[in-house]
Amino acid sequence: MTLPAALPTIRPLDPHAINRIAAGEVVERPASAVKELVENALDAGATRIDVAIREGGRALIRVEDDGCGIRAGELPLALARHATSKTDGADLLDIRSFGFRGEALASLAAVARLTLTSRVAGEEAAVIAAEGGRLAPVRPAALSRGSVVEVRDLFFATPARLKFLRGTRAEAQAIADVLRRLAMAEPFVAFTLRDLTEGERLVIRLDAEVPDLGDPREALRRRLRAVMGRGFSEGAVAVEAEREGHHLTGWAGLPAEARGAATAQHVYVNGRPVRDKLLLGALRAGYMDVLASGRHPMAALFLDCDPHLVDVNVHPAKAEVRFRDADCVRGLVVGALRRALAPLRPAPLLAEDLVEAARPEPLAASLGFPEPRPSPRAVEAAFRAQAPAFAEAMPPAAPWVTAPEPAPEEPDHPLGVARAQLHGNWIVAETAEGLVLVDQHAAHERLVYERLKREAARGPVPTQALLIPLVVEMAEDEAQRLADAASDLARLGLVLEGFGRGAVALREVPAALAGADGAALLHDVADALAEDGGAGGLQRRLDAVLASAACHGSVRSGRRLRPEEMNALLREMERTPNAGQCNHGRPTFVALRLQDIERLFGRR
Template structure:
């Protein structure tokens, strides 16, 4: 038992109302965690003001200066003092906290910032007069005239000077600037038709660190162009458009091919009614959509927008508004999974362009330090001065037997009309070399056939169902009533995959059947794992994952083995089946099944350009 605290008095504590300055500093601790939080609130205010151009200037990672300039509708001189009052806002009237159509609505950001820093607001409406107001540590100065064009300029200096303890928890200027950059990028993706300019003005120097000019065209064209600018050409070239709707929930955006996966979740961007969010239901759904195309250590890349009636989603569950709560999370999750899986299936055998780029990069030799003229290049030999290029770097022990096709049928011997071309040779008893109309394709025969067999097994399981093994004696598992109710709520879904459970009184669950293909199953351990997944993601795909893992292993053992020589007919048949089969561009673990090299790239390898 802890010793009594000598600082605690025996006298009855007195309840007292905190003053406004203390209340605002407490609120700031929830709303403004770091400079990036302040930038987010100010830029969202600019977007709510219908700005089409927003400029952000940052000094010392936002610790000494944050300035946000917009061309929005502006505020009148009478509005400025109200804007600095807690819970004063023009975005809602307070009658309905669910029907929210703006980024902000709490009316906490500006008074919170003014309580912990030195805040200046200058604003002017289109036909009004300009004015400014200063607040430092929660103390307001009178409104005074100011000269500026229509719009608003919010300048925050010396963040957390009034709460110096918070400064100790900030990271380096570079880390804080990176966090601000990430915030602006997310908002730029949410608003592709708005211009964003982020400038670092530290130490008297001005350097633009991010710029995205407003796009034109329809929503998909504008978003695709904005993603190309923010996430890069590789993402834009390998992303599939998503447009699906179910029960009033509309999903749009872009999701990348499985072969464009990442080592972490750094390229997963999710938006609800235009608001960037981090939601475990959405993240779990994204993972479920790519479940059988990526290994567990790889992460999909996607930028998805969910539009739903504001009354069906609660955004008022976190001060930073980064979390949401759906009224029907199952509908949202099902829409994401089905829409992404359909898009991946429709992509057919397509693999990402980065696969070919990586292949070319691996083949390209290091360039010599100085310039080498053609007359100085040796034409042969093995001396120290001789340096081969491209494929010539292969040594004799790296070469393998090449099986040239002589028995290919004449009708299938030409690449015209076939995306994966016509087989010409097999090397190392596994890799198929096919000629296309514009280059060559190198196919990993084992990996490709493994995916084809796996897709057939999945189709058979979907058509015929999962065979269930009835237990001679049902296994009774004791758990809390809450856990039991959570499992029984998804009992129908589990039954589809061969796992049958029933209530057995109190918190007990009776396991009647298990999936036959899994063999002997530790039912209690499986149910505990399903419960953990339900708690973490709101849904469980554990049983489905186990079944598909078994099918994947069966496909691996039933596919063409490395080391087997294939006939020309077999190779061409494999290529044609790949062209017809969804997801055949990657194996069951997300690795590419083929590499396509354009003739121009091959010629460049040999210096023929």
């Protein structure tokens, strides 16, 4: 072994170097700086927070609040590392504020040009400046109340960090996302974001909500509507559950209105926005049975618990947490979501999309000309001219009107009463408020799936033996997967055994799937086992198999149904949990209200 010519010397780093190194952990990009400064304002009790940026936060970040302020004599200490007013360090689990490490302001002062102006009620305002970690003396200033923090030339002291920032627009968007995420949990605080890059542009304006004494959560719902949109507010279902000191509230979007990216998933722990793997994994698990592959639900979930049950001091940016009882929290989230999503509900955004897609475009507008509008006098003259013709065509009025025969079922059920079947696949039902269009195959697929799950949970699934075992030839890897899972499949009513290389003999099938195509069923079950890959545990593997099996036992597209069969399908949908989506996450029905139909024909 070759020794170095000279032993390296251990020596302490320069304080400025230490601050710049620490700043790299706390302030990763301009959005991180905004997050830290806004959280400080919230900890100060602010009811109004104004943020202004320039060039995506590189050139300027200014955060102004009306909080309690900082005394003039404590301003230098506020820019020192590990100096904070939020904890004495005796119990790092009893954290009831956003900040507690005392690193944010010191980190920003180390890598940027920072100015902190503050005023405490009843005292004079003061200002302190820092550049690259070097502090200037405290000076008198003019300020009515609260604090103003200006950060200019971010990362000028660490130029290498600038090379890793994204474009101005991307950084500005990240800042807006951070501010919206913080604002969602603080409905009684007003937020604004202005971009000063080219003139002045108001990006976000969220007024403080007024408390609702009748429903304390209504203010939060209004704030979520302002941030996430009307579609989420109206279509989401309320979530509320409690277990062993953990209280979960919030709203979950319907599966039919999921998105292609996980950008609308917001999880909070004691009011703190987090990107925790446990909670986001539990969110996905709660939608496992009702969401299409590649789709991501919209949700805003708020978990509150005693601070001693969760450790927030595990990540420099405080984006992750650790729960004392992780299994309890995961079970709480998954169970609450499944219960909330189980009842049958129409998806309002689907109805709006259908109306917009089917709305006819006026011919004149499609040609690029303004739509002709007759004058009121012309319309009146046309009505007078048409009146005699209408009168001659109308039959004479009867002295009384005979009531029609009552329908076998009245349309007072949630899914109404079936009136027609279109193209052998779509059931049209009349409801008290409009009509419902049902995909008979998708709906029955969910019903069969839930029935198979109930039977599997109760014990051995009722089976039907095949008179002659069905020998199915397939690829060797598919046959091997089925053979390896034979004992698990037998619990689900699929009794099979190997039949040489690349072949499987099917002997029994679940009674609910009697008459299904056995060969296609086995191929799909093998595919389901391959897609799962064994990563989700036994129950997930079994559910994937049952979902594939249910597809083969459901009503096929093109089959004509009698009225009593269609109504029986609707009634069973109303009794079955998760009947609003098929096994693949697609919607099983679309509900149109009368006002939606009137909009379709231009009556509204």
